[in-house]
Amino acid sequence: MPVLPAECLEESDPRFARLDEVIERYGRNPSALIQVLHEAQKLFGYLPEQVQMRVARRLGLPVSHVFGVSTFYALFSLRPVGRHRIQVCMGTACYVKGGEQLLADLQERLGVGIGETTADGRFELQAARCLGCCGLSPVITVDGDVYAECKPRLLPAILKKYD
Numbered sequence: 001m002p003v004l005p006a007e008c009l010e011e012s013d014p015r016f017a018r019l020d021e022v023i024e025r026y027g028r029n030p031s032a033l034i035q036v037l038h039e040a041q042k043l044f045g046y047l048p049e050q051v052q053m054r055v056a057r058r059l060g061l062p063v064s065h066v067f068g069v070s071t072f073y074a075l076f077s078l079r080p081v082g083r084h085r086i087q088v089c090m091g092t093a094c095y096v097k098g099g100e101q102l103l104a105d106l107q108e109r110l111g112v113g114i115g116e117t118t119a120d121g122r123f124e125l126q127a128a129r130c131l132g133c134c135g136l137s138p139v140i141t142v143d144g145d146v147y148a149e150c151k152p153r154l155l156p157a158i159l160k161k162y163d
C-alpha cells in the first residue's frame with residue numbers, strides 16, 4: 001500500500017520530551033486534555049497510538065477516554081497526513097472540463113488513491129465536491145492555493161512548488 005505506514009516511535013524521539021514539557025506546562029491537569037492533544041498533533045503531525053497512551057498516562061486518564069476525545073473531534077487526525085493537501089474539484093463544472101483527468105493524473109503521478117498520503121509524507125490527495133470557483137474550472141487547490149483552468153501538463157510545475 002503506498003500510504004505512509006503508521007510510525008513506530010522510539011522512546012528517545014525528542015518530540016516525546018517536548019510533549020512532556022507541554023504536559024508539565026499544563027500542570028498535568030486532565031482538563032487540559034484537548035489543548036495537550038492539539039499541541040501533540042502539532043509536534044507529531046497526527047496523534048499516533050503511542051502518543052495518546054503517553055498523554056493518558058501523564059494526565060492520569062484512561063487511554064479509552066483520550067482515544068474517545070481524539071476520535072470525536074474532526075481537528076484531530078489518527079493517521080499521518082501529508083505536509084501538503086491537494087484537493088481536486090469533482091463538482092459538475094470541473095468534472096465536465098477535465099477534473100477527472102486531473103485526479104487520475106495525480107493518482108498515477110503520486111502513486112496514491114483518494115484520501116491517501118504519499119510514502120514520503122509530502123502530499124495528501126483529496127477529491128472535493130465544489131471548491132466555490134466554478135467559473136475557473138477545472139480547479140485544484142494545494143494548501144488552499146487555487147490553480148484555475150488547470151491541465152494535467154501544468155501539474156509537474158505546480159507540485160514542484162511544494163516541498
Ligand code: FES
Nearest residue numbers: 089091094131133
Ligand atoms: S465545480 Fe469545481 S469549483 Fe465548483
